[in-house]
Amino acid sequence: MSYRDMRRALRLEETEGIPVWFMRQAGRYMRAYRDVRKRYTIRQVCMLPDVVSEVMEAPVQRLGVDAAILFSDITLPLEYIGMHVEFQEGIGPVVSGPVPWGREVEVRPDVFPLRGSVEAFRKRDPDVPVIGFCGGPLTVLSYVLSTGTDRELEVTRKFMLTRREEFMEAISNISAALLQAAREQVSGGVDAVQVFDSWLGALSPSTIRNFYLEALRDFVSSVRELGKPVIFFSTGTSGYLEVLRELDADIYSLDWRVDLARASSVLRDRGIQGNLDPYVVSASREECIREAMEIKERMKGRAGYIFNLGHGVRPDTDEETLRALAETVHGGGA
Amino acid sequence: MSYRDMRRALRLEETEGIPVWFMRQAGRYMRAYRDVRKRYTIRQVCMLPDVVSEVMEAPVQRLGVDAAILFSDITLPLEYIGMHVEFQEGIGPVVSGPVPWGREVEVRPDVFPLRGSVEAFRKRDPDVPVIGFCGGPLTVLSYVLSTGTDRELEVTRKFMLTRREEFMEAISNISAALLQAAREQVSGGVDAVQVFDSWLGALSPSTIRNFYLEALRDFVSSVRELGKPVIFFSTGTSGYLEVLRELDADIYSLDWRVDLARASSVLRDRGIQGNLDPYVVSASREECIREAMEIKERMKGRAGYIFNLGHGVRPDTDEETLRALAETVHGGGA
Numbered sequence: 001m002s003y004r005d006m007r008r009a010l011r012l013e014e015t016e017g018i019p020v021w022f023m024r025q026a027g028r029y030m031r032a033y034r035d036v037r038k039r040y041t042i043r044q045v046c047m048l049p050d051v052v053s054e055v056m057e058a059p060v061q062r063l064g065v066d067a068a069i070l071f072s073d074i075t076l077p078l079e080y081i082g083m084h085v086e087f088q089e090g091i092g093p094v095v096s097g098p099v100p101w102g103r104e105v106e107v108r109p110d111v112f113p114l115r116g117s118v119e120a121f122r123k124r125d126p127d128v129p130v131i132g133f134c135g136g137p138l139t140v141l142s143y144v145l146s147t148g149t150d151r152e153l154e155v156t157r158k159f160m161l162t163r164r165e166e167f168m169e170a171i172s173n174i175s176a177a178l179l180q181a182a183r184e185q186v187s188g189g190v191d192a193v194q195v196f197d198s199w200l201g202a203l204s205p206s207t208i209r210n211f212y213l214e215a216l217r218d219f220v221s222s223v224r225e226l227g228k229p230v231i232f233f234s235t236g237t238s239g240y241l242e243v244l245r246e247l248d249a250d251i252y253s254l255d256w257r258v259d260l261a262r263a264s265s266v267l268r269d270r271g272i273q274g275n276l277d278p279y280v281v282s283a284s285r286e287e288c289i290r291e292a293m294e295i296k297e298r299m300k301g302r303a304g305y306i307f308n309l310g311h312g313v314r315p316d317t318d319e320e321t322l323r324a325l326a327e328t329v330h331g332g333g334a
Numbered sequence: 335m336s337y338r339d340m341r342r343a344l345r346l347e348e349t350e351g352i353p354v355w356f357m358r359q360a361g362r363y364m365r366a367y368r369d370v371r372k373r374y375t376i377r378q379v380c381m382l383p384d385v386v387s388e389v390m391e392a393p394v395q396r397l398g399v400d401a402a403i404l405f406s407d408i409t410l411p412l413e414y415i416g417m418h419v420e421f422q423e424g425i426g427p428v429v430s431g432p433v434p435w436g437r438e439v440e441v442r443p444d445v446f447p448l449r450g451s452v453e454a455f456r457k458r459d460p461d462v463p464v465i466g467f468c469g470g471p472l473t474v475l476s477y478v479l480s481t482g483t484d485r486e487l488e489v490t491r492k493f494m495l496t497r498r499e500e501f502m503e504a505i506s507n508i509s510a511a512l513l514q515a516a517r518e519q520v521s522g523g524v525d526a527v528q529v530f531d532s533w534l535g536a537l538s539p540s541t542i543r544n545f546y547l548e549a550l551r552d553f554v555s556s557v558r559e560l561g562k563p564v565i566f567f568s569t570g571t572s573g574y575l576e577v578l579r580e581l582d583a584d585i586y587s588l589d590w591r592v593d594l595a596r597a598s599s600v601l602r603d604r605g606i607q608g609n610l611d612p613y614v615v616s617a618s619r620e621e622c623i624r625e626a627m628e629i630k631e632r633m634k635g636r637a638g639y640i641f642n643l644g645h646g647v648r649p650d651t652d653e654e655t656l657r658a659l660a661e662t663v664h665g666g667g668a
Contacts, residue, residue: 152613153613154613157613157614157617158613158617161614161617161618161621162617162618201591202613203611204590204591204609204610204611204614204625204644205591205592205593206593206625206628206629207611207614207621207625210621210624210625236570236591237591238572238573238574239572239573239591239592239593239597240572240591240592240593240596242593242596256538257535257538257539257570257571257572257573257574258539258573258574259539259540259573259574259576262573262574262576263573275538276538277537277538277541279486279487279488279491279492279536280491280495280538280541283491283492283495283496284495284496287495287541287544290544291538291540291541291544294540295540310538
């Protein structure tokens with residue numbers, strides 16, 4: 001592992017080796033996580049800083065990755081603005097309560113201990129870099145508008161296209177809640193904040209420009225003003241990297257549908273994170289290592305490059321494959 | 335309408351106006367189609383050339399588009415190689431019978447009257463250009479491996495990554511069946527063949543190169559050798575147009591996740607088709623027309639450009655919006 005390389009890459013500085021972490025590295029694929037979840041619900045985990053930091057530490061210890069990622073859920077900050085989130089088995093977060101438009105919204109912090117969780121981890125493991133995170137406003141809105149996920153943004157898009165004023169208001173209020181979550185994490189001491197606007201790629205570049213780009217740029221800019229680098233994550237957006245570029249994030253986390261060398265040239269003065277296909281990681285260790293070597297070869301010596309998957313680790317992934325993968329990224333060979 | 339422009343665009347020649355048709359223009363959104371489906375099942379429609387040509391003609395008459403598209407289903411050619419397709423309400427095609435690997439496969443043509451359907455339409459409407467179609471081998475394989483769709487190719491990818499030899503054999507046998515379907519359509523007199531490898535974009539460029547590109551290139555090349563232009567359609571692939579380019583199709587039909595002007599420069603000597611977001615078309619006539627005008631502006635004067643959606647017309651689309659859209663593409667304004 002190389003915590004120093006991770007910290008340098010987050011500042012877009014040159015590194016000795018390539019630093020690595022995995023989205024959803026603290027997740028169901030891992031026995032240690034499943035054991036914790038036998039004792040606690042997701043909500044309980046999020047409410048108990050000591051448990052959060054235990055969950056965050058496990059992959060760092062077991063996989064040899066170079067950063068921990070805060071354990072939380074992208075919908076929880078909606079509780080800052082008076083909504084309620086319930087985690088339903090097999091469905092995920094279900095959001096209820098007064099909708100975030102057509103009303104005065106007040107941001108009520110400290111509903112759950114985000115800052116405390118980061119601090120607890122920092123105390124436990126002062127050397128390990130910590131990535132904080134929050135959702136992107138559009139993706140979080142999709143959970144407000146639809147029970148279960150609206151990954152193709154079918155419901156969300158209709159709302160955006162037909163009720164523009166309420167859409168803008170919802171995005172603005174949700175942004176305030178998400179910014180508060182980021183603020184608490186930065187106060188707690190995270191090294192960077194990753195914004196997960198995961199389903200953004202359901203939209204065309206034209207629709208994004210006409211309805212959402214300005215609000216999203218403002219949001220990313222507000223998070224950056226907290227003083228830490230911002231990693232912007234989305235999927236399905238590889239066809240319009242030039243639009244992503246306008247968001248002015250420090251680092252872009254890309255899915256597997258793009259050759260990183262090409263992405264790297266469009267986003268030439270920015271950091272890059274990604275982008276191994278998580279399905280390949282779960283399906284075949286051999287192909288996983290082959291593609292990882294290929295990515296390493298292409299990105300070798302690129303300042304501000306962080307190895308990661310193109311999306312979260314899938315539940316059917318073998319922990320041993322991830323360990324071998326981290327070793328491949330760090331080491332010279334397979 | 336301008337049938338002449340459509341024929342010229344299919345040959346990558348300059349056109350006076352911009353020709354237009356819509357994927358799935360003969361579909362559930364249209365009352366005339368729903369009426370036919372009250373009388374006949376999908377299989378029955380496909381078996382009756384006169385009914386097929388009635389279904390193909392309706393959108394040409396009602397929307398003013400510049401081409402008809404053969405009505406069929408991408409899975410049906412599997413019956414050429416001894417499999418059976420059943421259309422289940424709310425699920426779609428369900429494939430059964432001996433799998434297309436580990437056995438000698440014989441292509442038995444004339445299981446259903448593809449050639450006859452094209453000929454029947456030609457007799458009815460000799461002037462209207464006809465687009466034929468077949469599935470892409472990988473996408474059709476996904477229907478063999480999974481009941482219902484495997485849009486993220488989760489099952490298909492696992493098969494590909496872990497049983498490479500059988501995968502290659504399946505792709506080769508399915509390609510033979512699909513080629514037969516294309517052959518019959520070309521004999522019947524289609525003006526072009528569109529290959530729908532719709533879910534290709536689930537794969538990374540690296541995985542495609544390592545497992546599928548060569549077989550797909552061979553397939554596209556075999557279809558081209560039938561003597562008509564090939565339009566290659568896929569979704570989620572805008573991040574690696576340079577890989578698509580290697581398929582050597584005549585025209586690329588792109589989804590809405592890319593600015594066509596950029597795509598147009600990567601695919602500079604090829605035709606381009608697309609790419610208005612079908613969700614926008616179903617959700618908002620105003621935004622639909624705005625984005626269509628934007629696409630027109632960008633692609634004006636581009637030889638070999640055909641206006642289309644980025645994927646099929648959605649069932650909740652208003653027929654009147656499509657009519658207005660075709661008029662916008664043809665006319666000077668909204």
